[in-house]
Amino acid sequence: MKLIYYLLFFSLINASVYSQNPNKPMKDLLSAYSFTSSTTTLDDLEISYIKEGSGEKTLLFVHGLSSNSDAWSKNIEILRKDYTCIALDLPGYGRSSKPDVDYTPSYFSEILHQFIEKLELKNIVLIGHSMGGQASIKFVSTFPNEIEKLILIAPAGLEQFSETNVVLMKSFFTSELVKNTSDEQIEKNYALNFHVQPFEVTKMIDDRKRIKVASDFDAHCYAIVSSVYGMLDDSVYDDLKAISQKTLVIFGGKDLLIPNRYFNPTITTKDVGNIAIEKINKVCLKFIEDAGHFVQFEKPNETNILIKQFVDDK
Template sequence: MKSWTYPYPVHEIVLADSLRMAYVDEGEGPVLLFVHGLGSNLKAWTKNIDSLKSRYRCLAIDLPGYGRSSRGNYPYTMSFFSEAIAHFVTALDLSEVHLIGHSMGGQIAILFSLQYPEVLSRMTLLAPAGFETFSEMETAWFEQVYTPEFLLQIPEDQIIHNFEINFAQMPADARFMIEDRLALRDSLEDYQAYCKMIPKCVLGMLREPVADRLRHIAVPTQVIFGEQDRLIPNSVLHPQLTVRSVAESGQAHIPNSRLELIPNTGHFVQWEASQRINRAIIEWQEKE
């Protein structure tokens, strides 16, 4: 939404098919490219950019349909997002990119690394989607339940709760996420577009699984989860799974990778444990 306040100057670039992508570009040096998750935007990386821009060129994008990037009748598949990022990388003539993805952005990053490994130097996956697998029946359940009509009817208290469970303990400086979402509801046109997009993104993740392709990742990859993640694994469909079991099962298939689980931290790991994440990014970037 144009009315949202962003912490840095926002740039825009027009990519293929008149798609307009908003991004921030802070600092100089080796390139860190941040990709946000479902229902989020580039502001999710503020605590990381603030710290890392003194060492690196920090680029964070609003994925198509999100934030200040263009909305449209896009497919919102993982391949669509990966291709948009590829156009962005080409347009800015980027190379040796350290790609950093959170949640859905992690699954997009995985797919991007499989499709365009030549532009990457390494990758950081934060609570990535894509490690946990879903059956055809479970996918059909999501398709039936997670509809635009369902999202439009979610009451305010449930919206607040849905944000709070992204954290082990939601910090006060993250409350803007709730405020931005509630403000989005004030524009019916924007909110309807959002509620049409989100189910497409969810089904995009489910219909383009990456778990069986992790062994083909060719760039050094670190994987970080919060031990108190309440979104991965899905507690309704997979109550038998744990954060550790999902994290370990995925990371074990990625060559040249490492795994870290951060105590007392939830799904929004880059915000709740920003200092540890920033150190991990620096350590991975500087690793020979």
């Protein structure tokens, strides 16, 4: 009788756990964003985005790798008072569709172009972080007349890698590796993004752990890996000289991810920033000391001030 009782007890527990997450997609497992999100369609893709504020100028925010539109919450909270602020979940991320495509900067550039046309956005200042920065560079070089100014925050794409290192990175970084990341490693990975990790990062970490059981988690892991391969293969280095817009580049003084300390141990973040100075025509380079790679989340006040000064400057 006791055996039957225990079997029934554990069956109920398993049924309860399963019923909480019965193969739900990521969009249903992620915690609520700081602002209400909307959805638009681009061909057969659903694109989730946040829109706050109603200013004359539009700030269009593009998130980085393994992230989503909520990464800009601390910036939108303040900047929406003066501008129309829009942040989208790129395909493969957040609450947007996760198609089986090559996630290259050129692909994201085309998505941004379609998104801007669909929402009929005007007076745009494009703001990209990390991977989103590289996508923004590709966008500006491909569609030079669609934005007024460009802001790159800890952008990928300036730092270069040898062919040997590219092959090595690809051989190591696989979908299986991403999919099987332990909870402990997830926490360590997030910590690398900050000099001093804000307490709100707990929400991001919890979300990353929660989506492991999502029905589209495999597709998300593929998107992450394909995005890394895309950044390596679809270089924007030669596109930098084609940027005609006034450009603000912001780095954290304590960035642990750019440059890659393993593959480029002899260069510094300031060296990477100087590439922007050398290659982009109308550029201003700023460093926020005591900030890591996720500059806009760790030091939002300082970042918001720089953004506002740059956007308002005639």
